[in-house]
Amino acid sequence: MKLWLPLGLALLVTIPAPHAFGQEQKEAVLANPLTASGDADADNAPAPDDRAQEPSNDEPERYHRLLPFLAEKAIRRGYKLPRPFGISLIGTDNAQALTSGSLSVAFGKGAATPTSSQLVSVPFVSTERLKGSTTAVQLKADVWLLPYLNIFASVGRVKGTMDIGVVIDLNDLFPPPICTVRQPCAQQHLDFTGHIDNTIATLGALAVYGGDHWFVSASLAHTLSVTKGDRSNIRTTDAAIRLGPRLKVGTHTTFSPYFGADYFDLNTQVEGTLRVANAFPDGDDLSLRYQVQLENESKWAALAGLNVEFDERWYAQAEYSRNNTSHRLVASVSWRF
Template sequence: MATVFPLLRDTVRRGLSAMLCSTYAIGGAAAQGASPDIPEADGILPSLSALWVIPERLRLRYPDAVETPEDQIEYDRRFPLRAQDAIDRGFSLPQPYGLSIMGIDNRQEQSISNLAVALGRATPPPPGTDLVSIPFVTLENVISDTDSVSVKGDVWVLPNINVFATLAQVDGNVDLDVVVDPADVLPPALCPPFNPCDPVRATFRAGVDTLAVTLGATAVYGWGNWFTSGTLSATASFGENAETTIRSYNAGARLGRRWSYGQGNIAAPYVGLNYFVLDQTVEGVTRLNDAFPNGDSLEVRYRADVQNIDRWAVALGLNLGFIQGYSLTGEYSYSANSDRFLLSASYRF
């Protein structure tokens, strides 16, 4: 067991940390600040009053009375594309660029299975070495508890399409039970059917230290004071010792309503769903220092399958947008085996 437990700790740390990073872009797609006297109307652009900061000189006119502005308005920003067409039809346009800082606290259960290893003394087994499966070792109650800090940049490339990129540093711990079934290891004489051996269980805690990069896009639509958005994103996570770039995918939908208050501020509560997929084989090398009497290390090349248990989660959030271009978003996501809280501060320019 001395050669197995260190391997299991590092394997879990790398596998779970990728899962924890992948859903962070979704919460940033909620509503942001707008002008106070935007009328209710159906269509794409009215919803942006809950998602964008509207410049004073480009206030939204009522789209049911489509007419060319009396004074020609020249839009001088590169994005969004087709901006001038929207302005000429009587619509306003948002500030196209955004920067956000997000903090996330996440607790989640995952599954790690089909562990296989190759061992080396002082020198890691080379790539391509045949790995030996160890089915008598299982990992149960794999629960991660992590905190992350993310920086997000975004741009509205079309009046209803936003693209974004997020860089996240994830730190925390993973608690897990390592269970060894002696009946699969010892000869039948030592574990007879009439007197079976009980499984040996030990609890471990592993650290998480992962960098994750997310790319995604959000589409919006609105009617009256209501808005809806949908987000697709993909995340690549990089662990300290993993040789595999762990990829995960996320889809999210939000539905909410905006209220104006104060001097041009917006409050926009919303509900939503997240769908997250992580199902990948992870490979890498880990080390147990001073494993032998002469001080040599035990080098372990490993392979394991990592999956998330709950793919669906519900979300409840609130965005507060301010006329100066700043906004704050809080969101709570929940499923049977996970919960997550996100807090984001953003600025549009």
């Protein structure tokens, strides 16, 4: 059985430095390049003495990193910028209820269903229970492209199970003489568990704005899941908004509790085969090959979390989201440089 299902991993969007564009500090004015390097009248200027070479606390602060772009303008306005690059290790535990869309099947009586047989949609085969549980680990790299815009990419592994219930009405599937009024065929309820072991990749962006004591962020991420040996047709999209206070504790530590809302859209496909022994009155087995399109049942969820900034380099985050059919816990640790 092949299960192409990431089950919510696009939601693994951490918040690199909530103060990324918003912590006000003493305004820093960039040095005039003509004055700093010498202007047209430099040859007529007085020769510098030793005292002129001594550093001064009144000298304007300069930004020497390539990224983010527009950093100097942000510094002029009094904003403190985080270190531009980050590496994060992310773990997640997720449970998701799903609904089925189109269901296509091929049947066989006695012998196994040939893999070349055409799958068709039939009204007498349906699903009754779709639920997935997964855990995942991802490694994420991010960069502040602009003072308020962070872009990120991550790769990782997701493992878990998916419970699926299939209902087959054999009387409609096999009319007389196979299933008759005197010898009816039973309605089959087939429960099985599929195993998930996928590689996932995510691309996304995060926009942040705030001040000394608050922040707001909006994120957008797109995830692709790849099975062993095959590329899946999964496309998941996640968008979220988060906001909360920034509470400074001591000299370097800042706690940022937050809440928000998340929209997650998942569309995927599950393929597999089933076999039921002695399904017919004559003792023959039933074989079934199927393909079903799935999507998450509830797309909106409320979320709450906590981001802790230990210093300019180390961060930790935990986030929990929930709706009436799913819940998810995400934790991460990040290092910036």
